[in-house]
Amino acid sequence: MQTNKRKIINDPVYGFMTLDNDILYDIISHPYFLRLQRIKQLGLSYLVYPGAVHNRFSHTLGATYLMGLAIDVLKCKNVEITDHEALSAKIAILLHDIGHGPFSHSLEHTLITDISHEDISKIFMQKMNKEFGGALDTAIAIFENSYHKHFLHQLVSSQLDVDRLDYLARDSFFTGVSEGIIGTERIINMLNVTDDNLVVDEKGIYSIEKFIISRRLMYWQVYLHKTVVSADCIMITALKRAKYLLQNDHKIECSAPLKKFLANDYTYNDFEQNEEILELFSMLDDYDIISAVKAWKYSDDFILSKLSQKLIDRKLNRIYISDTEFEPSTIDQCTKQIAQKYNISVDDASWFVTSGKLENHAYDFQDQEIKILFKDKHSSDISIASDQLDRHFLEKSVTKHFLCFPKELNINL
Numbered sequence: 210m211q212t213n214k215r216k217i218i219n220d221p222v223y224g225f226m227t228l229d230n231d232i233l234y235d236i237i238s239h240p241y242f243l244r245l246q247r248i249k250q251l252g253l254s255y256l257v258y259p260g261a262v263h264n265r266f267s268h269t270l271g272a273t274y275l276m277g278l279a280i281d282v283l284k285c286k287n288v289e290i291t292d293h294e295a296l297s298a299k300i301a302i303l304l305h306d307i308g309h310g311p312f313s314h315s316l317e318h319t320l321i322t323d324i325s326h327e328d329i330s331k332i333f334m335q336k337m338n339k340e341f342g343g344a345l346d347t348a349i350a351i352f353e354n355s356y357h358k359h360f361l362h363q364l365v366s367s368q369l370d371v372d373r374l375d376y377l378a379r380d381s382f383f384t385g386v387s388e389g390i391i392g393t394e395r396i397i398n399m400l401n402v403t404d405d406n407l408v409v410d411e412k413g414i415y416s417i418e419k420f421i422i423s424r425r426l427m428y429w430q431v432y433l434h435k436t437v438v439s440a441d442c443i444m445i446t447a448l449k450r451a452k453y454l455l456q457n458d459h460k461i462e463c464s465a466p467l468k469k470f471l472a473n474d475y476t477y478n479d480f481e482q483n484e485e486i487l488e489l490f491s492m493l494d495d496y497d498i499i500s501a502v503k504a505w506k507y508s509d510d511f512i513l514s515k516l517s518q519k520l521i522d523r524k525l526n527r528i529y530i531s532d533t534e535f536e537p538s539t540i541d542q543c544t545k546q547i548a549q550k551y552n553i554s555v556d557d558a559s560w561f562v563t564s565g566k567l568e569n570h571a572y573d574f575q576d577q578e579i580k581i582l583f584k585d586k587h588s589s590d591i592s593i594a595s596d597q598l599d600r601h602f603l604e605k606s607v608t609k610h611f612l613c614f615p616k617e618l619n620i621n622l
Contacts, residue, residue, distance in 0.1 A: 218270060222375075222382050226274040230296055232344060236303055237270070239340075240491065241333055245269060245307065247494035251380060252315030253440040254431060256523060258384035261431075265306050265313065271379055273303045275371040278397050279364055288402045293347060294361060300348035301365045305372060307333045310490070311498045314432075315441045319448050320467075320493070323476040332480050332487060363407040367577045369396070369417070377423060380431060388426040392416040401582050408582040411594075417579060418597050425571035433567045435611070439528040440520065442563040442613050447502060447516040450560060454510055462508075463501035466492040511553065512560045519615075526561075526613040535564055535612045543614045550617055563613040570606035572598075 214234035218226045228234050236242055245265035254261040280295045290298075308329030310316055317326060334352065338345035350356035352365060364371055374393050381389025399413025409417055431437075452471045455461045461468065466489045479486050505517035519525060529535075540562060548558035572579075572591075581594035592600040614620070 220267065220271060220274070222271060222379050223274055226270060229277075230299075232296070232341070233273070233299065233303065235341070236300065236337070237266075239337065241307060241337065242266070242269075242304070244491060244494055245309070247496055248309055249312060249495055250376070251384070251431065252312040252437070253444065254384065254434070254437050256440050256525070257434050257436045258386070258431070260383045260385060261380070263379060263383045265309055268376055268379055269303055269306050272305070272371045272375040273299050275375055275393070275397060276302045276364060278394075279371055279400055282398055282400055283402060286401055288360075290358075290361075294351075294358065297345075297347035297351055298361050298364060300345060301351040301361075302371055304334050304337075304345075304348070305330060305352065305365055311493055311495050312444070315444060316448065316498070319445050320470045321475055321490075323474070324480060328477055329480060329487075329490065333491075336484070336487060359405045360402045360407045363577060367407065368573065369407065369409070369420070369579050371397075373424070374420075377420070377427060380427065381423075384431055386427065386430050388430060389423050391420045391423050396420060403580075403582055403586070403588055406577075406580060406588075408580040408588050411581055411583050414581050414591070414594060417581070417591055418595055421571050421579075421591070421598060421603070425569060428569045428571070433569060435528045435530055436525060438567065438611060439525045439613050442565075443516055443520050443526060444498070444502070446560060446563060447505065447513060447520065448498075450510070450513045450516060451501070451505065454513065459510065462504040464492075464497045466490070467497045467501055511551070512557055515551070516560070524616070526563075527616045527618075528611055528613045530567075531610045531612070534566075534610045540564055540612065543612070543618060543620060546618045546620065547615060550615075561615055563611075565611055567609045567611060568606060569608075572603040574600075574604060 214228070214231040216228045216234055218228065220226050248265045249255070250263050250265055250268050251261045276299050280290055280298060284290055308326040310320055310326065331352065334345055334349050338349060347356065351361045354362040356362065366372065374396060377389050377391050378393050381387065395416045396413060399410045399416065401408050401410050451461050455468065455471045461471065469489050470493065475486055502517045502520055505513050506521055508514040508517070543562050544555055544558045547561050548555045551558065578590045580588040581591055582588045591598060592603050
């Protein structure tokens with residue numbers, strides 16, 4: 210009996226979304242893609258925003274829905290897009306995040322240091338393309354920006370792509386942070402193409418200004434929220450400690466796939482040349498990490514146990530944010546106090562102190578610039594066209610430094 214693959218999905222952000230082609234259903238039914246249901250979109254942000262438990266699965270479906278809207282708008286403006294290209298663009302955005310590891314960006318360079326999630330997405334797409342008999346050829350070309358219609362890639366990845374349009378709207382919805390609310394529908398309706406580049410009609414300039422400002426605000430209020438940063442640091446350090454112990458012949462309790470990635474430092478070549486590694490990665494998700502951390506809470510290694518306890522029981526570290534880098538003497542003071550408080554060596558105490566920097570730049574002049582299309586058919590970068598967002602504002606990259614250490618310490622900075 211033939212299964213009906215033309216599905217209607219009820220999304221809390223957009224309402225009813227339709228899967229209008231059988232291959233879209235086949236892709237989201239694939240085990241590689243279903244894994245995204247078990248990977249949170251915002252990592253540990255739910256520790257601050259209880260509603261932020263949405264996943265990569267719903268985000269990619271939302272972005273695919275917006276891709277369909279954008280293509281319909283461009284077609285109405287006489288931009289030539291074939292049915293095959295439209296479907297391929299949807300597939301490209303549907304699979305753009307398939308390479309994300311557990312807890313998304315929180316652990317981006319912890320389990321695997323030599324390869325980005327975009328690279329892993331590409332390898333997943335190539336593997337699935339073999340299974341689908343080459344049906345993803347054009348989608349991969351669009352994803353890689355090797356397809357001759359450059360604007361299709363810009364819809365997938367640029368400073369005004371449907372990926373960003375969805376995650377701002379979705380993350381704002383689930384966190385309740387209203388600063389992230391943007392005019393998604395209006396922005397899409399103002400999209401156009403000139404000289405094979407994605408542009409925005411002049412009437413949409415104020416929506417673009419709000420989009421850029423909203424993204425900057427969402428970084429400080431959600432993505433780089435100091436409590437989330439503190440939690441991320443504990444989780445990252447716990448995994449590094451587990452990796453250190455495992456690679457020094459200590460027994461570590463965790464799932465088989467996670468143990469493989471803790472025991473080995475896999476590279477891009479390993480992923481590309483060894484299908485077994487890709488299969489192992491496809492079995493990794495948030496549940497592997499949380500299950501492991503729950504088990505590590507009872508580890509006989511004091512450091513791993515203490516870090517895991519902090520995360521599971523939400524006894525997060527104190528975090529200080531500064532415009533200037535913290536002095537080495539301050540970090541040393543924290544480390545020595547921890548050593549004394551926990552009765553451990555200074556070297557061991559260093560596992561409980563984390564410092565680093567946070568960077569927020571909402572616009573990148575090195576990337577594809579957002580162009581505004583005027584009625585006389587000439588286009589200008591938003592920094593020139595806008596009377597609100599000049600180049601000085603857009604170029605400004607805010608850097609802040611942070612220092613995390615246990616709240617038990619009596620240190621006031």
